[in-house]
Amino acid sequence: MEAINELRALYGVAVKNWRIFTSYKLWLVSDVMMGFFFVGQALLIGIGLTGERNSRALQQITGYADYVTFAVLGFMVLGFGLTFLSGFVWSVVDELYAGTLEYSFAAPMRRITFFMGNVLTRLFLSFLYMSVYVPIFILLFDVRFNFLNFVKALPFLLIGAVGMIGLGMAAAGLVLYLKDPGPFITILEMLVFALSGAMYPISILPMGLQVLAKALPYAPTSEAVRKIVAYGYTASVNEISYLMLLSGFYAIIGYLSYKWSEKQARTVGLKSY
Amino acid sequence: MYAIEVNNLKKYYPKKIPFPFRKVEWIEAVKGISFKVKKGELFGFLGPNGAGKTTTIKMLTTLLEPTDGSARILGYDIRENTREIRRRINLVAEGERTLYWRLSGYENLKYFARIYYVSKEEERERIESLLKLVGLWEKRNDLVMNYSRGMKQRLAIAKALVNDPKVLFLDEPTLGLDVQSSIFVREFVRKLVDEQGKTVLLTTHYMAEAEQLCDRIAIIDHGKIIALDTPDNLKKLVMNEDAVEIRLKGNVPEETPWRLAIVERDMESNVTVLRGPVDEEELSKVVEWLVRRKAKIISVEQKEPTLEDVFIRLTGRGLRD
Amino acid sequence: MILSAVVEKEFRMFFRYPLRVISSILVGIVFLLQFVFFGQAVLGGRYSALLEVSTGMGDYPTYALIGYVLWWVSVSPMEAYVWGVRRELQRGTFEMNILSPAKIVELLSGLAISWLLMDSVLMMIVFAIGVVIFAIPLTLLIILKSLPIVVASLIAFLGFGFVFAGLVMMLKNIGPFAQIFEFAMLFFSGVFFPLNVMPKAMIAFSKLFPLTHAAAVVRGLFVGKGYLEVWGEVAWLLVLIPVYWGIGYLIFKWAERITRVIGYGGY
Ligand SMILES: Nc1ncnc2c1ncn2[C@@H]1O[C@H](COP(=O)(O)OP(=O)(O)O)[C@@H](O)[C@H]1O
Ligand SMILES: [Mg+2]
Numbered sequence: 001m002e003a004i005n006e007l008r009a010l011y012g013v014a015v016k017n018w019r020i021f022t023s024y025k026l027w028l029v030s031d032v033m034m035g036f037f038f039v040g041q042a043l044l045i046g047i048g049l050t051g052e053r054n055s056r057a058l059q060q061i062t063g064y065a066d067y068v069t070f071a072v073l074g075f076m077v078l079g080f081g082l083t084f085l086s087g088f089v090w091s092v093v094d095e096l097y098a099g100t101l102e103y104s105f106a107a108p109m110r111r112i113t114f115f116m117g118n119v120l121t122r123l124f125l126s127f128l129y130m131s132v133y134v135p136i137f138i139l140l141f142d143v144r145f146n147f148l149n150f151v152k153a154l155p156f157l158l159i160g161a162v163g164m165i166g167l168g169m170a171a172a173g174l175v176l177y178l179k180d181p182g183p184f185i186t187i188l189e190m191l192v193f194a195l196s197g198a199m200y201p202i203s204i205l206p207m208g209l210q211v212l213a214k215a216l217p218y219a220p221t222s223e224a225v226r227k228i229v230a231y232g233y234t235a236s237v238n239e240i241s242y243l244m245l246l247s248g249f250y251a252i253i254g255y256l257s258y259k260w261s262e263k264q265a266r267t268v269g270l271k272s273y
Numbered sequence: 274m275y276a277i278e279v280n281n282l283k284k285y286y287p288k289k290i291p292f293p294f295r296k297v298e299w300i301e302a303v304k305g306i307s308f309k310v311k312k313g314e315l316f317g318f319l320g321p322n323g324a325g326k327t328t329t330i331k332m333l334t335t336l337l338e339p340t341d342g343s344a345r346i347l348g349y350d351i352r353e354n355t356r357e358i359r360r361r362i363n364l365v366a367e368g369e370r371t372l373y374w375r376l377s378g379y380e381n382l383k384y385f386a387r388i389y390y391v392s393k394e395e396e397r398e399r400i401e402s403l404l405k406l407v408g409l410w411e412k413r414n415d416l417v418m419n420y421s422r423g424m425k426q427r428l429a430i431a432k433a434l435v436n437d438p439k440v441l442f443l444d445e446p447t448l449g450l451d452v453q454s455s456i457f458v459r460e461f462v463r464k465l466v467d468e469q470g471k472t473v474l475l476t477t478h479y480m481a482e483a484e485q486l487c488d489r490i491a492i493i494d495h496g497k498i499i500a501l502d503t504p505d506n507l508k509k510l511v512m513n514e515d516a517v518e519i520r521l522k523g524n525v526p527e528e529t530p531w532r533l534a535i536v537e538r539d540m541e542s543n544v545t546v547l548r549g550p551v552d553e554e555e556l557s558k559v560v561e562w563l564v565r566r567k568a569k570i571i572s573v574e575q576k577e578p579t580l581e582d583v584f585i586r587l588t589g590r591g592l593r594d
Numbered sequence: 595m596i597l598s599a600v601v602e603k604e605f606r607m608f609f610r611y612p613l614r615v616i617s618s619i620l621v622g623i624v625f626l627l628q629f630v631f632f633g634q635a636v637l638g639g640r641y642s643a644l645l646e647v648s649t650g651m652g653d654y655p656t657y658a659l660i661g662y663v664l665w666w667v668s669v670s671p672m673e674a675y676v677w678g679v680r681r682e683l684q685r686g687t688f689e690m691n692i693l694s695p696a697k698i699v700e701l702l703s704g705l706a707i708s709w710l711l712m713d714s715v716l717m718m719i720v721f722a723i724g725v726v727i728f729a730i731p732l733t734l735l736i737i738l739k740s741l742p743i744v745v746a747s748l749i750a751f752l753g754f755g756f757v758f759a760g761l762v763m764m765l766k767n768i769g770p771f772a773q774i775f776e777f778a779m780l781f782f783s784g785v786f787f788p789l790n791v792m793p794k795a796m797i798a799f800s801k802l803f804p805l806t807h808a809a810a811v812v813r814g815l816f817v818g819k820g821y822l823e824v825w826g827e828v829a830w831l832l833v834l835i836p837v838y839w840g841i842g843y844l845i846f847k848w849a850e851r852i853t854r855v856i857g858y859g860g861y
Contacts, residue, residue, distance in 0.1 A: 030770040041786060045633045048787035049654060057638020098768050140780040183617035189754045192621040193628070200631035287856060290764060329855065338687055338854040359695040366819070370686030375607045387599035389693040432690075 009109035013117025014124075016020060017091065021125065035075065035133050036140075040200065041070035043141055053142075069104050073229060074198035076133070077222040080126050080157065081164045083271060085192060086185070088124035088168035111150045112261060115169060145229050155226040156240060160221030162240045163247030166254030168248045173261030197222050219247055274348050276440050277333065278288070278470035280471035282342035302328040304485050304496035305342060310474060310489075312439075314467045317487030318476040320581065321590075325496040326476035327367055327534040330444050333335050333474070336363045346440060349569035361389070363438040365429050367445050374418035378409050381417060382435055385531035403431040407461070423454030430461065443464065444476040447482060459486050480580045492584060499587045507583050519559070521545055522569040531559060534591035536581060544571065549585050595695045600704025601711070604678075608712060616763065617715070622666070622720040629786045630728065631660045640728075648788045651813045655728035660816060661785035661809045663721050665743055668805045669776045670713045671706060671751040675759035676772045678705030683766055689858045698850065700758050706752070739821075740812045746831055750804040753839030760849030763858065779803055807831040 022028065046055065046067045059065040093102035128248055137143045171188060175181045193204065195213035202213040202223075213219040223241040233240070282304075285299035294414065303325040304543045305510045310316040317324045319416050324380040333344055335355040365371075382400045391399060404410040407427040415426060426446065433441060444464065449454040463486060465471045477483050482492050486502045491501040500507060519534075523547050533549035551559055560570060585591060608614065633654050634640055646652030679702070682688035691701050725732055761768050780786075782796065783805040789797050800806045807827040814824040821828060 001781065009680060020838045026770040030774055033774065033777075037781065041629065041781070042632060044787040044791050046636045048648070049633055049637050049645055050789045051644045055636040058635050060638070061635065067629070067632075124808040180611045180613055183611070183613040185619040187613070187620055192616070199628045200635040204631050204635055282682050290856065291852060333694060336854075337694060337857055356697075359693060364690075364693055366689060368686065371690050373603070373607065373608060373685060373687055380603070380606060384603045385690075385694070386601055388596055388691065388696045390695060436695075482805075519826065 006110065006113055009107070010113050010117050010120065012043070013104075013114055014120040017118055017121035019199035021121065027082060030173040032129060032132060035079070035129065036136075037077055038199075039068065039072055039137060039141060043068050045272070048208060058201075061203055062226070064226065067142065068141050069145050070226070071199055072137050072141070072143050073145070073226050074196070076220050077157065077160070077225055078196045078198035078218065079129065080161070081218045081221065083121060083122040083126045084161065084164040084187065085137075085169040085171060085245070086150075087118050088165075089181075089185045089188070091115075091118040091174050092172045093175060093185065096176065112258065115172065115258075119165065119168075134233065138163070138254060142217060149229045149232060152233065153225045156224050156243060159247050160217055160243055163217030163243075163250035166247070166250030166252070170250075170257040173232075173257040173264075177264065183211070192200065192216065192218055195219060217248075217250055220246055228254065274312075275345070276312045276314070277308075277316070277344070277346055277370065277474060279306060279308050279333070279344040280342055281305045282329070282332060283340045283523070284325070284332055285340045286328075286504045290365065301497055301588075304566040306491075306493070306496075306498045307342075307503055308491055310472060311339050312472050313466065313470045315463065315473045315475070315486065315488045316496055317483040317490040318474065318493055319480070319483040319490050319584075320493035320520075321478055321508050324478075324480075324493045327444055327492060328475060328496075329493075330364070330442050330474070334442055334453050335359060345580060357383060360436065360444065361438060362440045363433040364437055365426075365433045365443040365446050367448065369425050369429075369449070373427065373433065375416060376414055376500070377414050378431075381428065383450060383535060385432050385435045385503055391436060393557040397525060399435065399437075400499060402432055406434075407431045412422070422451050423457070426450055426454060429436065432457070434465075438471070439473045440474070443473065445478070446545065447477070447479065457477075462486065467524075480584070492580075494584075494588055502581065507579050507580060508578050511550060511582040511586055514578065514582070515552050516578045516582045517549065517551040517554060517556060517559075518572075518574045518576050519547045519563070520571040520574075521547070521563060522571060523567055525563070525568055529554065529562070532585055532589055533559070534583075534585040534589065536591040539575060548576070548591070550582060558574075596700040597707060600701060601708040602707065603710075604708035608619070608708075616718045618713075618716050619719055619723075621669070621670065622716060623723055626659070626662050626720065626724055627727075630655050633786070643848060645788055650808075651817050655724075656730050656816060657813060658692050658786050659721070659724045659728065659730060660812050661783070662724075663717060664744065664747055664805055664808050664812060665780050665783065665785045666717045666720075666749050668751045668779065668808075670717070671748065671755035671756050672772060674709030674713070675702060675755040676762050676768065678702065678709055679759055679762040683762075692858050693814075695764075702756075706755065706759075709778075710748075719792035722785065736816055739815050743811050743828075743831070744813075745810040746805055746835065747804055749837045750831070750838045751844040755843035756846040759844035760770045760853075763853045764849040764856070779805055782806070783809060785809065801830065802834075804831055804834045807834070 032257060047053070052066070054065040056065065056068045058067050058070060062070065064070040086182065092101065095104060105111060114212060171185070178184055191212075193207075195209065195216055198218075202210055202219050205213065206248035220243045222234060224243045227236040227239050274451075282303060283301075284303040285295040285301050289297045289398065293295050301498065306325075306329065307318075318329065320326055329530055332339045332348060333351060335351055339351070346551070349357045349361075351358060366392065375386070377412050379400065382403065383396070386396050386400060401410070401581055404413050407430055408422060409427055409431065411418070417428065422427065430443075430446070433443075440570065446458050446462070450458065451456055461495065462473055462475065466488075468474050475487070487504065490502065490507060491498045492507070493499070500510070519533070522544055527535075527549065529547075531549060531551060532552070533547045535545055536548045537546035538544075556573070560573065581591065599808060637654060640654050641652050642654055644801060645654060645657060649657065651657050682705070692698060694701075724730065744767065758772055759766070761771070782800045783789075783803045783807075784800065789800055789806070792800070807830040810827045810832070811821075814827070815821075851860045
C-alpha cells in the first residue's frame with residue numbers, strides 16, 4: 001500500500017512537471033532548435049575548415065573520422081546529462097522562487113519522490129528529443145553509426161545517468177541554502193558543458209581541466225558511449241569500469257548530501273524570496 | 274478649475290493583443306463615468322472587486338489610453354498633456370510590488386526623486402523629511418525586501434510624495450495591511466488633505482474606510498458610477514429605511530425575496546450575516562422564511578444605516594462578493 | 595539626469611550579487627571554447643588553408659574570436675532592452691517608472707546603457723581570456739583600427755533593439771523569440787565558419803545582417819588590410835545602420851501605442 005501511494009505521488013509530480021514544461025511551447029521549440037543549431041554549426045565548421053566530411057586529425061585522437069557523428073553522440077550525452085543536473089536543480093529553485101517548495105516538501109511523500117518525479121519528466125522529454133533528433137540528423141547531416149552498437153551503448157548511458165543523478169542531487173541539496181542560486185547553477189552548468197567532451201575530445205584541454213573533466217561523470221560517459229558505438233564492448237573495458245566506479249561514487253555522494261539537506265531543512269528552514 | 278474633471282470616460286480592454294487585421298473581443302471595464310473633484314478634496318471611489326477602480330485610476334494617471342471620453346487633471350488633458358500631468362501627480366499603486374525590493378528605502382526614494390526631476394539641492398532634504406514623516410528614517414538603509422508589509426506601504430506613500438504632487442492617487446492603500454498600519458495610512462492621508470491642501474483620489478472596497486475618510490464618495494459597480502455624494506447625503510438615501518442585520522448558521526439561499534445581501538460569511542463556523550432594509554412588519558416574515566429553509570437564527574439586530582446599506586439598496590448585493 | 599539615475603540604480607542591484615558576474619563570464623567563454631576547440635580538433639591544428647582562401651584569414655581561433663566578439667556586441671543591445679524591461683516587469687516597478695515625467699525612451703535607454711556597460715566589461719574580459727587561451731597575435735594598432743567598426747555594430751543594433759523593447763512591453767515575455775533571433779544571426783553571419791559553405795540564397799540573406807559586414811571588415815584589418823581595401827563592406831554597414839534604426843523606431847512606436855491600450859502592467 002505504502003509503495004503504491006508513493007508511486008502515485010511520483011506520478012503526480014511527474015504529471016505536474018510535464019504540464020508546466022509543455023505550457024512553455026515556444027521554449028520547447030527553441031530547445032529543439034538548439035540541437036540543430038549545434039550540430040549544423042559543427043558540420044559547417046568542419047566543411048569550412050577542411051572541405052571534407054571526415055577528419056584525419058580527429059580520427060587519430062578519438063577513432064572517429066566522421067566529426068558530425070562525433071558531435072551528435074557527444075551532444076546527446078550532454079543533453080541527456082544536463083537533464084539531470086538542470087532538472088534537479090531548477091525544479092527545486094523554480095519552486096523556491098514561486099514559493100511552492102515548502103508545500104511540496106510538507107507533503108507526506110518522500111523527498112526523493114519529488115526529485116525522481118522531476119527526473120522522470122525530464123528523462124521522458126530527453127528521449128522525446130532524441131527520437132526527433134536521431135532520424136532527422138541521419139537524414140539531414142548524413143550521420144552514420146552502427147545502430148546495433150548504439151543500442152548496446154544505451155545501458156551505459158543509463159549507468160552514467162546514475163552518477164549524473166547523484167551529482168544533481170548533491171547540487172540540489174546545496175543550492176537550497178545559497179543566497180542567489182540562479183548564477184551558481186549557471187556556473188555549474190557551464191563547467192559541465194565545457195568539460196563534457198561533447199564537441200571536442202577532452203584530451204585537447206589543458207592538463208588541470210582534463211583531470212576535472214575525468215572527475216565529473218559526463219566526459220567518462222560520452223567516452224564510453226562513443227567507444228562502444230565505434231568498437232563494441234571488449235575494446236571498451238577500461239572506459240566501462242571507470243564509468244561504473246565513478247557512477248557508484250556519485251550515487252553515494254548524492255545520497256549523503258540529500259540526507260544532509262533533509263536534516264538541514266528541518267533545522268534552519270527554507271528561505272522564501 | 275477642478276483638480277480632476279472626468280467626462281464620460283470609457284475603457285474597453287482587448288481580450289487579445291490587437292494586431293492589425295486581427296478581430297478581438299473587448300472587456301468593458303469602465304462604461305462611461307463622469308465626475309468632478311475640487312482642489313483640496315478627498316474623493317473616494319468605493320466598489321467591489323472588478324468594479325473598474327484600478328482601471329479608472331490608471332487612465333487618470335496617464336498609464337492607460339481611454340477608449341472614449343475625456344478627462345482633465347489640473348486642467349491638462351490626459352491624452353494630450355501626459356508629461357505636464359505626470360510632473361504634478363503621483364500614485365500609490367495597488368499591491369506591494371511597486372518598489373525595488375533589492376534597494377534600500379533611501380535608494381528607492383533617491384531614484385524616484387531623480388526621475389521626477391527633483392533638483393539636487395532639494396533632494397536630500399526632501400527624502401529625509403519624507404522618510405521621517407512616514408517613520409522609516411531609522412530603517413532607511415535596510416533593503417526593502419526585509420521590510421514588513423506595512424513598512425513597504427509607508428515607503429510607497431513616501432515615494433508618491435517625492436515630487437510634492439498636487440493631486441495624489443491611491444489605489445486600495447490599506448489592502449492587506451494590519452490594523453495599525455491601516456490606521457496610520459488613513460490618518461496620514463487625511464492630514465495630507467487638511468494640512469497640505471493636496472487633492473486626493475483613493476479607491477477602496479472597505480465601506481468604513483470610505484465613510485470615515487472621504488469628503489465625497491463615488492460608488493462604482495460594473496464600470497458605472499451608481500451614486501455620488503458626501504457620506505452623509507449618501508446615507509440619507511437609506512435614512513428612512515431600517516437596516517437589519519441577521520446572523521445565522523446553516524445554508525442560506527443566494528437570492529431572497531427581499532433586498533438582503535450577504536455581508537459576511539465565515540466558512541469555518543458556517544455563520545453568515547445578512548443585511549438589508551427590512552421594516553418591522555416584514556421582519557417576522559423574513560425570519561419565518563429563513564427558518565423554513567433550515568437556517569438557525571443566532572441574532573437579529575437593528576443597525577444604524579451605513580454605506581453598505583446604500584450599496585445593497587442600489588445593487589441588491591453586498592460589497593464583498 | 596535620468597540616464598545616470600537609471601544606471602546607478604541598476605548597478606547597485608547588479609553588484610549586490612557578484613556571483614552573476616562570474617557566471618556571465620563563464621557562459622561567454624564556454625560558448626566560444628566549444629566551437630573553437632571543435633574546429634581545432636577537426637583541423638588537427640589552428641591553421642586552415644581553405645579558410646585562408648575563402649576569407650583571407652587562415653588562423654581559425656582568430657577568425658572565430660573576432661566573429662564572436664562582434665556577435666556579442668551586436669546582441670548585447672537587444673538583450674539589454676529585453677532583459678531591462680523584463681526585469682522591471684517582474685519587479686512590478688515598470689509602471690511606476692512610466693508614471694514619472696521622464697520620457698520612456700530615456701528610461702529604456704538608461705536600462706539598455708547600464709546593461710551595455712556591464713556587458714562590454716564582461717565581453718572585454720572574455721576577449722582577453724580568449725586572446726590568452728588561443729594565443730591570438732594582437733597589436734594595439736589593430737584594436738584601435740577595429741574600434742570604429744565595433745562601435746558601428748553597436749550603433750546599428752542600439753536602434754534595432756528598440757524593436758525588442760517594444761515587443762517585450764507589449765507581449766511581456768518574448769524570451770525564446772529573442773534567443774532564436776540571436777542564434778540565427780550567429781549562424782547567418784558566419785561567426786564560426788566561412789559563409790561560402792552555405793547555399794547562394796543564404797549568402798545573399800546574410801548580407802542583411804550588419805554583423806556579416808562588420809566581421810568581414812575587422813578580419814580584413816587583422817590580416818593587415820586597410821579600410822580602403824574593405825570599403826565595400828564598410829559601405830554596406832553604413833547603409834544598414836539607418837535602415838535598422840528606421841525599422842526599430844517604427845515597430846517601437848506601434849508597440850508603445852498598443853501597450854497604452856492594453857496596459858503596461860506586469861503579471
Ligand atoms: N489588463 C487587463 N486586461 C483585460 N482585462 C482587464 C485588465 N485589467 C482589468 N481588467 C478587467 O477589467 C475589470 C475591472 O478591473 P479593475 O479596474 O482592476 O477593477 P477593480 O480595481 O475595481 O477591482 C475586471 O473585470 C478585470 O477583469
Ligand atoms: Mg483594483
